[in-house]
Amino acid sequence: MYEAAEDSFLLAKFVREYAKGRVLDVGVGSGILMEAALTKTKNVKGVDIDKEAINYCKKKKLDVSYSDLFSNVKEKFDLIIFNPPYLPEDEIKDKDLIGGKHGYELIERFFLNVDKFLNKNGKILMLFSSLTNKKKVDEIIKKKFKFKLLKEENYFFEKLFVYLVY
DSSP: OOOOOHHHHHHHHHHHOOOOEEEESOOTTHHHHHHHTTTOOOOEEEEOHHHHHHHHHTTTOOOOOEOOOTTOOOOOEEEEEOOOOOEEEESOTTTTEEEEEESSSHHHHHHHOOOOOOOOEEEEEEEETTSOOOHHHHHHHTTTTOOOEEEEOOOOSSSEEEEEOO
C-alpha cells in the first residue's frame, strides 16, 4: 500500500479546492485524497488494484472498491483524482511507485478511457514527476483534453507537477 508522502500532501491541497459533486479517486493508496475530497462533498468513491489499500481505507469507513483503473467503474464523475505510480523502471517491483518502463504507461492507460467516466464539464486532478517524461505525458493528455499546470514543486531529485485536466 502506498503511504502518503509529499506528492499526496501537495495534491490534497488542490483536491480541497476543486472537489465538488461526484468525486472518484483512482488508486486510493492511504485514502488521504478521498479524505480531502470529503471536506467539500459527501459523494466520494475510490478504487484501487491493491487489496491492502482497499482494506485499509474500508477500515477508515471510506467507500472503496477493487478496480484496475476503470475496469469496475460504472458511473460518471465531476472530478477524478489520479496520483499514479509514475517512476520509470524496466521491471515493476513496486506497483505503488513504478508506472512502467518509461513511467507514463499507466498514465497513458488512464487517459485512454477516463473521458467515459467524466460528467459534462468534469475535470481531472493529476500529479506526476519530472522523472516521468513530461513532454510525453503532455502529448498523451492533448489527444483528448486541455490542461493547466497548477503547481510545479522542486524536490531533491525531481519536480512534481499538478495538472488540472479538462
